[in-house]
Amino acid sequence: MTPDIESLIRAASGRPDEIRAALDKLGLARVAELAVAEWTLRLDPPSNPLEIHIGLSVSDGRETADHTWVLRAGEPVRVLPGLHPGCEVRLRYDAEELITELWGPSRGRSSPSRAYELATAMDTHFPPRERQPSIAAASATLTAALSARAPDLGALAVRYGSDKWGQTHWFTQHYERHFAPLREEPVRLLEIGVGGYENEESGGGSLKMWRRYFPRASVFGLDYFDKSRFSGPRLTVVRGDQNDPAQLDALAKEHGPFDIVIDDGSHINEHVLTSFRALFPYVRSGGFYVIEDLWTSYLPGYGGDDRDFGVPTTMLGLLKTLLDDLHHQERDSDGEPSRDTAGEPSATEAGLVGMHVYHNIAFLEKGRNAEGGIPRWMPRAPHW
Structure with a gap:
């Protein structure tokens, strides 16, 4: 696993064509797998009392790779293949942007410039009131893990x-x-x-x-x-x-x-x-x-x-x-x-x-x- 990640780290320091070449070499499924593993190990312990499913869709413009995180306070974070039908939040990422976000130098990036979209999976109504604090806490746990700020x-x-x-x-x-x-x-x-x-x-x-x-x-x-x-x-x-x-x-x-x-x-x-x-x-x-x-x-x-x-x-x-x-x-x-x-x-x-x-x-x-x-x-x- 380490050599594949090292190749992505090297590419993330260079030009967009180098990132694309690394993505093409490893394939979207492998890159998404490595990205989810890296993202997961950076997570702080979840604080949401209710179990929350958050989906991640990574696209390279031709195909999409999906995973789902399961977060709940006091329990290990789990990762499921595909998008779980109960996902209450879905993150969407361009694969090249995610490689840069995870393994590239920050170069002064700020949160608003990051290429993700946070949206509820429910089209017609808001989540139940009792679930909203847990959804917010789980979402914050995930997004904070990509912060450019150095952890203490x-x-x-x-x-x-x-x-x-x-x-x-x-x-x-x-x-x-x-x-x-x-x-x-x-x-x-x-x-x-x-x-x-x-x-x-x-x-x-x-x-x-x-x-x-x-x-x-x-x-x-x-x-x-x-x-x-x-x-x-x-x-x-x-x-x-x-x-x-x-x-x-x-x-x-x-x-x-x-x-x-x-x-x-x-x-x-x-x-x-x-x-x-x-x-x-x-x-x-x-x-x-x-x-x-x-x-x-x-x-x-x-x-x-x-x-x-x-x-x-x-x-x-x-x-x-x-x-x-x-x-x-x-x-x-x-x-x-x-x-x-x-x-x-x-x-x-x-x-x-x-x-x-x-x-x-x-x-x-x-x-x-x-x-x-x-x-x-x-x-x-x-x-x-």
Whole structure:
């Protein structure tokens, strides 16, 4: 499913003829199926107390594909093939417009410009008075899911059960500060750690949160346990060991490079360092490598050290080393940047351009670290 959606995302960023070509290649039925799945996963929980059927008709000018949503507060949203005879609301969409609406950048679009028509299916009379509030609420749930406004990441964390906000951590405010400029980009995001430990039914909250926050993203999860049940539209979960460089390299070659890598895995210091060394080279320029739960740097049970805070084998020790790598062009006494054994800057010396460290979380910004050192004519000692 993900490759088909990625082709639509690419097309939605381009010209109308590219969208038409993608539509012709996949076919209207497949595009409508993907659109309904994407739209459904973006829905907030319904608030309408009465069960409401809302139909969707998608047309490419030659044929039409129909689906029906069934919404009711406290129940999972259902999707039925075709138009249910009891539909009280019907949405009509041009297929190319819907592709743009779902997977294209907003480019300042506002609600009135969207190409849909909302109309009751009853021609001769208004819906019964007792049903009207539920019809309005269900309609609002559907249309709000296509809003260009960015959903609040903290609220999404709570909705999907991620611990990145409101439980043991307060991370989403920092994530939004750094990720907001990327929100409408077709990013590729990898998160290490799906959650739930060995329980195959538990976890996946953060991955779902990222998929909703980045409407054009392809999201990947890596976990030591089998969490494949969480795979779905724009979300792929892979089983693997974050402490195995060969597995990480294979993962990155198949699914990368990535715009964002987040380590929320075992929090064992050795594992975190192994993952960073293997995956940082696969982060695109302008992207981020994020390390969560820095507190285990002080816990011997996680390979941390509560006595020597400067050891390089902990997460915080890694960050202190990376500060030197960020400034590698200033270190050599002859004014030349330090080099690795091959005579070239290391991956972090050449590619680390920023570090942002907050309580228990660090954002490492990827780029080209080539500003050059301070000129040699600058004094190396005070001369006053």
